[in-house]
Amino acid sequence: MSTVIYTNVTPYETRVAVRENGVLVELMVERSRGRSIVGSLYKGRISRVLPGMQAAFVDVGLERDAFLYVDDVAETLEDEEVEPGEIVPAAPPIQDLLREGQEIMVQITRELGSSKGPRATSHVTIPGRYLVLMPGNSHVGVSRRITDQVERERLRALLAEIPHTGGVIVRTAGEGRERADFLADLAVLESMWRHIESRAAEVGAPCLVHRDLDLALRAARDLSGPTLSEFWIDDTDGYQRIVEFLDRVQPELTSKVKLYRRQLDIFDAFGIAAELDQALQPKVWLRSGGSLVIEQTEALVAIDVNTGRYVGGADLEDTVFRINVEAAREVARQLRLRNLGGIVVVDFIDMEDEGHREALLAEFTTALARDRARSLAGPVGPFGLIQLTRKRTERSLERALTQPCPTCEGLGRVKSPETVCLEIRRALLREAGGGEAIEFAVRAHPEVVRMLSGELRGILVELKERHGLTVRTLEAPDFHPARFEVD
Template sequence: MSRKMLINAAHPEEIRVAIVDNGILEELNIETTSKERNKGNIYRAVVVRAEPSLQAAFVDYGGARHGFIPMGEIHPSFHAVTEEKRQRGVRIQDVIFRGTELLVQVEKEERNGKGAFLTTYISLPGRYLVLMPFAQKSGVSRKIEDEEQRDKLKKMLEELAPPAGMGYIIRTAGLGRTKAELSKDLSSLLRLWESIQEKSGELPAPCLVYQEADIVLQTIRDYFTTDTDEILVDNREVHKDVMDFLTVVMPRVRGKVHLCQEKRPLFSKYNLEEQIETIYEHKVPLPSGGSIVVDTTEALVAIDVNSGKSKGERGIEDTAFKTNLEAAEEIGRQLRLRDLGGLVMIDFIDMESHKHSREVEKAFKNAIKRDKAKIDMGRISKFGILEVSRQRLRPPVQEGAYVTCSQCAGEGVVRTAESQALAILRRIQAGVVKGNTGEVQGRLSSETANYLLNYKRESLMALERENDVRIILSSDPGLSPSQYHLEFVKRTQPPRAAVPSVPAVLEIGVEEKPAAPIVAALEPAEVSEKEETEGEGEGEEAAPAPSPAEEKKPRRRRRRRRRKKSSSAEAAAPSQAASEAETPGDGEDEGGGVPLVEEPVSPAGG
């Protein structure tokens, strides 16, 4: 069995530390200069405000966003409260005020628009121990399950006797260590805590008091075990830092550290690049031909197990069982490599045998034993679902290597041009009917603008005409299909007849496919005063305009006189108007593509 720790620091922009067990990538930690990590850092912070509804406080610790600290994470030493009051319950608004200074540690880094989660219960990890200055209890890591070993370590705890008011935990690396080794580690942590207290008292808040070790030293401290054969480093400066660190912490391990500066990249030499690529893949293959599909959502992580092209088994049940066993092992590994935290739902292939379900659960439990995160798992339900809750140790690997897609904004899909165009048209309709809108200005993607101006042109012009507004749409190649900008400009002048402002053809290099050919000009044709007067009666009988004397008479009598006095020339007006309504005019095509817009004309003789 061969176990190696590989440190790739050839490029300072990205440092990678991998742990390889028999050629299989088991752990991968990545640190990039573009994304600063502050988990474990200790700050002197100042309270910005206490929130009674949340029983928490928002504090300024120097980060991009204010940190969040619940009342339960504030040690009593930071507020003068008697024991009697603490037993009755303390409200944060009674003990924490704006300007209160706290010594806090980052427990969860800020992500997804949320500020960092902070605590005053500071913990300082060493090689074998974790010192907790504000804790009253000490104990042994839950990862150590052997009762005999636990009892032996507990006796050492009593003999070490840390200062009053402090507690510590023996880590898994402390298993098998002597009392002298544990005592040396404890002394080192106590000196570190004293220096933190001194620095905190000298600097004004907010400020950084203690910075956690970099990814290389942190990985060696937390993941190096006695069965590790060697540590390979491909950078001379990093190699020196590692040697200096081991001289203080683990002098006997220095012989296992080697500088490796070959022409062939270190990770390629051990075939790690291909394994690392699977971390970024949506679909991960399994040895028998099946696969697992990993989907990360806002609420949880969903993992689906597929049999795919699995072969070699006698029946469906055996195929499902074998695929699920492989998936359980690979899922445990992917959880560590990707550092997927929160609620994880695993959808295994349905199995009829309860015995097989218990075997799959056992395989998954063995796979997560090597995980340093706290994991709580349930049982496989009748639907084949296994619920798992996992602690997130660091930001997911994808967050440091990926950015949100500018086209879909992280959704994975975009609306079609037709669907987006109709949605925009409905929004324009809803906006102009409210009134007091004189102009609508819109910037759309090329595909959406092309669809609107070539397929929904008539609807746009109808909106202009009916609501007396001006609609100006333009294409912006810089916008993605899902992006658009609409601005509704208020009317500054009295309403008037609108002139269509939509261009006849949108020249954006896309072939035009109008629903009906557009052959009419956008400007209204010139008509004589007589034709305009006759056209006004199309809605009734197209009768000639009455004189002022006739207008004063009753309406019924005026109609009878009009019938009697109608000359043959005047009688022809209705038929002429009707023919004009049926025959396309100068400003109108046969398909009714562009309606003619005329200026209002006053009645004859008026």
């Protein structure tokens, strides 16, 4: 596999795009005014303990308090650390662990939502290139994405011989690495933790203690690996920082970093801008002529698979299976590309053949395995539904780049002109109150006025002849489509 990273840096935002074998699979945007807080460490103060929810709220100095669940306080193991068959002890009650007014160091694990505060944990993790340092425990773990059992045992044995303060997890990038690589990475991480502890001791709560790397350096840390063929960046200072960073952690990759010097925007030059715009659209066309419709809601992400223009061959079951397999691969890509997380429900086209159902799930699981974010998919349901969860940390691409429509207020729909015309009729009758003949002026959106004067002109005739109301209509181009005024 060949990986190419494109990084666009301006004083106002940083954008990163990732292509694997020529296919765009990830897009990340970080604005200077709203930089991500995921991974940042705060010295906070417990504002509320909620035994009924087994959770607490922590004042970290942001607009909303951070939410801290009991499992994020107790000495439990993270998913990446748990080996198959390992028993994880239950957490004690939250009220036995925390009290209001108590100061606590927390790390943000999920961004602020539209109506929710950030999610936090007291289990601090500091990621490096090959290792993740966990100052709060002594566990040695290996990423579950490293599947070779012999390699897992080698890494565990190697880490057991290296003295370290706190626990460590070997990241996926650590596969095949040797003792010297881990020693160098660990030295940087432990030095960073000492600096964090020192700062935390000096400041009062609530206060930001440590911020994670910016997006460009996070891309260099998390996305650069043996498959990297090119790392393009259009900023001279950023280029220098990435070269220096990789020279410390993976010097063999420094030659892959390229400075983009042309005047044309780097995303335009490499054809990424158009794909970014497409990633904000609900409909995705498949090569076969089928399509996906993706809808992100507060509760979950719903994805519908349609046959579209695809007619296939004579065998309907085979046609449906082919579309579903293509759709499964594209759904996995779109989840990464749009950074969609939480609960996801995919409505595949229903299939009768049990073998096809099993093959579809296997194909989907394989496609999801390429994703850096953890996901877990259930079996194909009786109606063709597959439910899955995908780890959500930062905002989706849609939430990062858009805002609710001021016209429909985020509903995606507005009242039709016909509906508004009928509301106007009822409003006029209320205003008249059954009294004597009276004259009204109605101001409304041009589409509404045109319908009142055209297709539904019978409303004005009826009001005049049956109720004695004379109505003048006035166009108001600046009105919301559902707004009207009666004078």
